[in-house]
Each structure stands twice: as C-alpha cells, then as structure tokens.
Amino acid sequence: MSHPTPYPVRLADEISRQLDQLAEHLTHLLAHEATQVIARICDPDHGLLGGVAHLVDRSSRFAKGQTERGALPAEVWLALGRAANDLAHTSADLEEHRETLQHASTQPATSAGKPPATASLVVRRHR
Template sequence: MPHPYPYADYLADSIARQLTQLADHLSQMPADQVPQLLGRVLDPEDGVIGRFTGLLVAGSAFAKDHAERGALPPEVWLALGRAANELHDIGLDLDEHTDSLTAPTTPPVTRPAVASPLVVRRHR
C-alpha cells in the first residue's frame, strides 16, 4: 500500500518551507553576513540556483519522454526546457558577481565610501 504522503511530496514541501525560512533569515541577518550567504545561494553549480536548474533539467527530460509517448502535450516539455535554459543563463549572469559577494570586504582607508549610480547592463 502506498504511503499517503509520498516522500517526494514531503521533500518538495520541506524545501519550499526552508527557502521561505532562508529568505526570512536573510532579511534579519547583519549586513556583513548577507553577501556570503547570497554568494552561496547564487552559486550556479552548488547553490540553490544551480540545484534548481538541475531539477528543471530532470523535469524537462521526464516531460520530453512523456511528450514523445503522447502522455503530455509537447508544450509542457518545451516550457520546462525553456525554463531550465533561462535559469541556467541567469545563473551564468549572476556567477560573474558571486566573487564580489563572497570576497571579504574591506573599507577604503583614504577616502569615504561614495554611492555609485546604478547601471543596468545586460549582455549574453
């Protein structure tokens, strides 16, 4: 007899709960600890972004197999594949900045901190 609450359901719910707890914790952390945590979360291979991308890749493979057999519409496979590709690209974009998040920060010695203008650059 199957378990009334399968392990995969429990695992997905637990991960979702933990992500909510992490976000809540992040908002209450001292500012000097936030960059290191964000660097770990945003790591494109071992962080949450990388692991979630892997989950979408696995889901896309499952959907492809089922779409080829007619059990799922092909649009489901295409949407999952597109989501995995987009998230992978986002992870690569963020990877360019993880070093600056995880590097220890040292305040400038000779000049005071000056706010810099925010510039949005997007390149792929």
C-alpha cells in the same frame, strides 16, 4: 484507504518551506550576513540556484519523455525547457560576479564610522 505521500513529494514540500524561511531571514540579516547567504545561493558548484537549475533541467527531460508518450502536452515540456534555459543563463550571468560576491561575503561588518560610498546603479544586460 489513502495513499501515503511519497518521500520525494514531502522533500519538495520541505525544501519549498525552507526556501520561504530563507527568503524571510534574508530580509532581516545584517548586510554582510545577507551577502554571505547570497554568495552561497549563487555559487555555481554548490549553490541553490545551480541546484534549482539542475532540478528544472531534469524535470524538462522527464517531461519530454512524458510528452513523447502522450501523457503530457508539449507545452508543458517546452515551458520547462525554457525555464531550464533561463535558469542556466541566469547562473551564467551571475558567474561573472562570483569573486565579487565571495570577497564581499568575507568582509567584516562595517563599523559605525563613515558609511561606504554609494554607487550609482547601472543596468546592462548581455547574453
């Protein structure tokens, strides 16, 4: 007799499926709609990125306990810890752009008139 799939496993599968759907939708949205989605994803309090960071942090804490019991190799715990830290840093990097994203997400779609001026891309990284 096979064991039924536990609810949390089904939930993780469903969330993963929905993330794939969201990514696909994002590629087809109008610019202002896509910006609204991105602003919500990056919202540090209620956004997707913060939720994933929290989930990976919890997973790392669980893995630490399993590592201490000898059930998981230390490399698994360490990799989850690094992932949790990276996500936290990414969330912090995006936090400085929160207001810009929120403002852009509330702007109406641009008319067919003059397109907005393009901006040169600047790469800067600070941690």
